[in-house]
Amino acid sequence: MFRLEARTSTPAWFNLALPLLAIGATLILCSGLIALAGAGVVEAYGVMFSASLGDSYAVTETLVRATPMIFTGLAVAVAFRAKFWNIGAEGQLLAGAVASCAVGAIPMPGPLAMLLMALAGAAAGAAVALIPATLRVKFRVDDVVSSLLLNSVIFYALMALIEGPWKDSFSGYPISPPIEDTANFPVLLEGTRLHLGVVAALVAAPLIWFVVARTTLGFRIRVTGENPEAARYGGINVERVLISTALLSGALAGLAGVGEVGGVHFQVMSDISPGYGYSGIVVAMLARLNPLGVVPAAIFLAAVMTGAEAMSRATGVPAFLSEVIQGTALLAMLVALLFTAYRIRRVGTAK
Amino acid sequence: MLAPTEVDGLFSALRSMAAQGLGIIFISHKLNEVRALTHRCVVLRHGRVAGRVDAPASTTSSEMARLMCGHEIVPPARGPSTPGAAVLTLEGISTSQHSGMALRDVSLSVRGGEILGIAGVSGNGQRALAEVISGVHAPDAGKMTIAGKTVSRFSPRDVQALGLGRIPEDRMTTGLVTNLPLADSMVLPRIGTEAFSRNGLLKPDAIRAFAEAQIKAYDIRCPGPMTRAGALSGGNLQKALLARELAFDPKVLIVSQPTRGLDIGAARFIHEKFLDMRAKGCGIIVIGEDLEELLMLSDRIAVMYEGRIVGTLDSADASVARLGLMMTGAEGKA
Numbered sequence: 001m002f003r004l005e006a007r008t009s010t011p012a013w014f015n016l017a018l019p020l021l022a023i024g025a026t027l028i029l030c031s032g033l034i035a036l037a038g039a040g041v042v043e044a045y046g047v048m049f050s051a052s053l054g055d056s057y058a059v060t061e062t063l064v065r066a067t068p069m070i071f072t073g074l075a076v077a078v079a080f081r082a083k084f085w086n087i088g089a090e091g092q093l094l095a096g097a098v099a100s101c102a103v104g105a106i107p108m109p110g111p112l113a114m115l116l117m118a119l120a121g122a123a124a125g126a127a128v129a130l131i132p133a134t135l136r137v138k139f140r141v142d143d144v145v146s147s148l149l150l151n152s153v154i155f156y157a158l159m160a161l162i163e164g165p166w167k168d169s170f171s172g173y174p175i176s177p178p179i180e181d182t183a184n185f186p187v188l189l190e191g192t193r194l195h196l197g198v199v200a201a202l203v204a205a206p207l208i209w210f211v212v213a214r215t216t217l218g219f220r221i222r223v224t225g226e227n228p229e230a231a232r233y234g235g236i237n238v239e240r241v242l243i244s245t246a247l248l249s250g251a252l253a254g255l256a257g258v259g260e261v262g263g264v265h266f267q268v269m270s271d272i273s274p275g276y277g278y279s280g281i282v283v284a285m286l287a288r289l290n291p292l293g294v295v296p297a298a299i300f301l302a303a304v305m306t307g308a309e310a311m312s313r314a315t316g317v318p319a320f321l322s323e324v325i326q327g328t329a330l331l332a333m334l335v336a337l338l339f340t341a342y343r344i345r346r347v348g349t350a351k
Numbered sequence: 352m353l354a355p356t357e358v359d360g361l362f363s364a365l366r367s368m369a370a371q372g373l374g375i376i377f378i379s380h381k382l383n384e385v386r387a388l389t390h391r392c393v394v395l396r397h398g399r400v401a402g403r404v405d406a407p408a409s410t411t412s413s414e415m416a417r418l419m420c421g422h423e424i425v426p427p428a429r430g431p432s433t434p435g436a437a438v439l440t441l442e443g444i445s446t447s448q449h450s451g452m453a454l455r456d457v458s459l460s461v462r463g464g465e466i467l468g469i470a471g472v473s474g475n476g477q478r479a480l481a482e483v484i485s486g487v488h489a490p491d492a493g494k495m496t497i498a499g500k501t502v503s504r505f506s507p508r509d510v511q512a513l514g515l516g517r518i519p520e521d522r523m524t525t526g527l528v529t530n531l532p533l534a535d536s537m538v539l540p541r542i543g544t545e546a547f548s549r550n551g552l553l554k555p556d557a558i559r560a561f562a563e564a565q566i567k568a569y570d571i572r573c574p575g576p577m578t579r580a581g582a583l584s585g586g587n588l589q590k591a592l593l594a595r596e597l598a599f600d601p602k603v604l605i606v607s608q609p610t611r612g613l614d615i616g617a618a619r620f621i622h623e624k625f626l627d628m629r630a631k632g633c634g635i636i637v638i639g640e641d642l643e644e645l646l647m648l649s650d651r652i653a654v655m656y657e658g659r660i661v662g663t664l665d666s667a668d669a670s671v672a673r674l675g676l677m678m679t680g681a682e683g684k685a
Contacts, residue, residue: 214555216548223539227528233487233519234539235508 051310072280090277096254104179125254197259468649516601529581586617
């Protein structure tokens with residue numbers, strides 16, 4: 001007989017071991033699917049690895065792909081710390097993309113355009129996140145449901161925009177007008193797509209870590225998330241903390257959209273985000289809500305995404321495997337998290 | 352929790368059941384009840400049998416307390432009090448029905464160097480009283496002053512700034528954050544003050560040093576300030592909460608059920624701290640149901656019934672029987 005037993009403390013090495021364990025379990029579980037699709041498991045994972053991390057160009061492509069997920073991962077990590085269940089990073093990303101695209105299309109000096117794009121995108125994301133937060137604080141509306149459903153609202157608003165006023169009158173394609181060339185984010189490495197937004201994401205992670213770990217706002221976020229009653233009795237304005245958290249979280253998700261517009265697509269179209277907002281949840285959970293852990297977690301998922309496409313071309317395994325891996329990784333991590341609070345004990349017959 | 356008259360009723364029912372041949376196991380940390388009710392008694396300490404008492408009625412409570420703790424327990428002596436000016440006054444405070452029984456026209460005052468006990472059967476407005484005084488809920492009517500200043504905004508932060516300290520009734524839900532390090536819980540009410548942060552930036556070293564100093568001063572048993580608060584025992588958590596309030600020399604301290612669920616040694620420590628604070632001129636309100644404890648600690652005892660204060664007695668004039676009668680609503684005139 002086995003039994004789950006509560007732990008009094010969690011060893012520090014668990015923070016690193018658990019995500020690695022979850023990723024290992026995920027790859028083993030998914031190898032069955034690769035075999036079912038008729039490909040060699042080692043070969044398929046090999047192609048996946050070399051296409052995503054095998055050479056310097058592949059690495060830059062993976063980093064470019066990881067950038068929006070670093071932002072959405074940070075957005076989710078901050079929100080979940082306060083137990084503000086922001087499932088709406090996808091919609092906040094789209095809002096950020098639309099706002100930054102609108103600003104980027106206005107002729108002005110490049111650096112100013114980029115700054116204003118970032119501000120507008122962050123503000124748009126924050127404004128969207130404010131809706132579920134306000135509904136929860138004022139009317140006790142469940143934030144999981146409201147933030148999730150808002151994603152569809154924002155998506156169809158974006159569609160209406162690019163099918164309507166923003167539609168390309170030349171080609172008739174549902175894509176927005178491009179931003180000004182001067183507003184395109186500079187590329188840092190000749191011959192790659194490694195843009196300024198990648199650096200911004202890599203700087204944002206330690207910055208958000210600092211906010212959570214070393215500021216009074218971060219303290220209030222942590223305490224409110226763990227015990228809102230104690231926070232309230234301790235003089236913390238719980239409602240204000242939730243609103244501040246939502247604004248910060250939405251702004252980060254909005255920046256994910258800014259990076260995609262300014263650094264990758266230079267315009268808005270319907271598939272500007274292949275679910276980066278939802279991937280942010282997986283990233284944040286793999287990182288155990290630690291902003292510093294968000295970077296490697298996002299890079300892992302990005303490698304899976306870029307690698308899966310190459311694997312599909314080389315071995316014929318459908319590229320959907322990338323989404324299966326994401327989902328399995330989330331489930332594996334949730335199971336692994338159980339072991340931070342519990343240990344498995346063998347229960348013998350009592351003497 | 353039962354009123355003393357209800358306890359008598361329960362005991363007579365148990366006695367008659369035992370007389371009819373039923374075996375009864377009665378588990379309690381209330382020594383006088385164990386002595387009054389049981390025929391035989393087994394004392395447990397740290398999961399082992401620490402002693403057996405064959406005739407509980409003829410042993411003393413202190414002998415049983417010694418078995419429970421493994422050492423002698425000397426009840427603290429409450430010296431004569433020299434109360435100063437009023438440090439907390441409530442005038443005509445009434446509340447709406449926010450959590451259980453509402454308050455109706457409650458007036459009371461506590462002077463510096465005085466302990467005021469609030470007796471009553473649970474659910475007669477004690478919670479609302481504690482929440483108003485702690486600034487968690489604003490009253491609908493009435494006036495409150497702390498150290499001579501009228502409270503204009505009811506918020507935990509504002510009343511704390513005026514000099515109020517508070518030990519909550521429910522340590523785990525309203526006092527501490529069990530999943531975070533103990534140090535976080537110990538600085539929680541004052542995180543925004545100069546002591547622990549500046550311009551929105553935490554002072555991690557100051558937070559840690561404060562927690563370490565209090566752990567040492569109050570002999571809080573734990574591996575260190577970064578231990579998860581939830582891993583500590585009830586007595587050590589209560590010490591931690593006491594430490595975090597007393598470190599800032601409150602002028603008034605409000606405590607609810609200060610020793611509920613604590614072993615006798617930890618309870619004694621808490622009592623001694625209250626008496627120390629009283630000697631230093633702090634005014635203390637103790638809300639409790641343990642009348643023996645209230646009688647031992649308090650200079651005066653007010654009794655609450657259905658949201659009102661039905662009477663206030665000097666503890667010299669009070670007895671368990673008299674307080675018990677007042678708690679059931681019988682008018683408390685001498």
